[in-house]
């Protein structure tokens with residue numbers, strides 16, 4: 001005959017088969033959670049930039065040797081960047097343009113740093129389909145407006161690297177940068 005304690009246990013605990021099944025469910029769930037964690041960690045870890053990628057996130061560019069009318073090309077995050085030192089005439093030509101008439105209305109001041117109008121730093125990537133425009137290299141054609149010319153489909157940019165003619169929809173993009181000194185910048 002069952003004691004009082006045995007009767008209470010029988011009333012509270014499910015039959016042996018159900019308890020075993022619950023344990024299996026719980027054990028499987030715990031394994032799945034650990035398994036998911038084990039998969040997610042390498043994926044997150046893979047998404048962290050490696051040291052060499054971090055090093056390329058920002059670059060220092062020395063502009064000291066760039067004379068008025070010249071430009072240099074550097075590579076930043078896999079893209080060409082043009083750093084151009086405008087002449088007084090090029091600055092004046094850019095400032096004479098009626099901004100309202102532009103496809104992508106921006107002043108030269110919008111595209112340069114305060115007090116640094118002679119330094120025009122842009123991506124060297126045409127905003128039409130991504131070709132590298134001409135005009136930064138010595139002797140390269142600079143198009144009808146004296147800035148850059150994209151030979152792929154004939155986009156012309158002016159001395160503020162604003163699109164003036166051709167299929168490009170926007171001005172050459174100005175990346176984030178800061179002047180570290182009068183003649184050096186950090187891009188990125």
Ligand code: FES
Nearest residue numbers: 126128129150153
């Ligand atoms: S990619 Fe420059 S004009 Fe088409």
